[in-house]
Amino acid sequence: xxxxxxxxxxxxxxxxxxxxxxxxxxxxxxxxxxxxxxxxxxxxxxxxxxxxxxxxxxxxxxxxxxxxxxxxxxxxxxxxxxxxxxxxxxxxxxxxxxxxxxxxxxxxxxxxxxxxxxxxxxxxxx
Numbered sequence: 001x002x003x004x005x006x007x008x009x010x011x012x013x014x015x016x017x018x019x020x021x022x023x024x025x026x027x028x029x030x031x032x033x034x035x036x037x038x039x040x041x042x043x044x045x046x047x048x049x050x051x052x053x054x055x056x057x058x059x060x061x062x063x064x065x066x067x068x069x070x071x072x073x074x075x076x077x078x079x080x081x082x083x084x085x086x087x088x089x090x091x092x093x094x095x096x097x098x099x100x101x102x103x104x105x106x107x108x109x110x111x112x113x114x115x116x117x118x119x120x121x122x123x124x125x126x
Contacts, residue, residue, distance in 0.1 A: 008090065009059070013052050015039065017061065021080045026065045026073035029053055 009017075019035040020027060027035075029050050036044045053074055056062040061083075065073040078086075088103075096102040104120075112120075 009056070009061070010052075013056055016049065016052055016056065017076055017078075017080075017083065020062065020074065020076045026075045028068065028071040028073055030071055032074070 015036060016032055019032045019039070022035070023031065029046060032053065033044050033046060033049050036049065053062060057064055057074070061076065061078050062074050063077050065075055067073075092098060092100055092103050096106070
């Protein structure tokens, strides 16, 4: 059985982080719920989202800020780009034995647009 990846976060937690990054300023759990409802077209329970936010706080990815009315605000402590880089590194290590070329080969086997291929070539050449 594989080892447990303590650095990974769940899909719902990633969606919460997305809400925070998109907001660009500290937001409350109520605002996160409103944004999630819009993003997904479904209702999310306050206690569930609050629990997920607290997990993100405990993992050091989010900080609790000022209290506005009866709600605390929350802000990400990691940028979207830092998170993406961390996740691709984790994915590469866990799925492709740490081989970036194996990741690229899998992408190429599964089809990649000419436009994306051109961007990749430009990045390699730079």
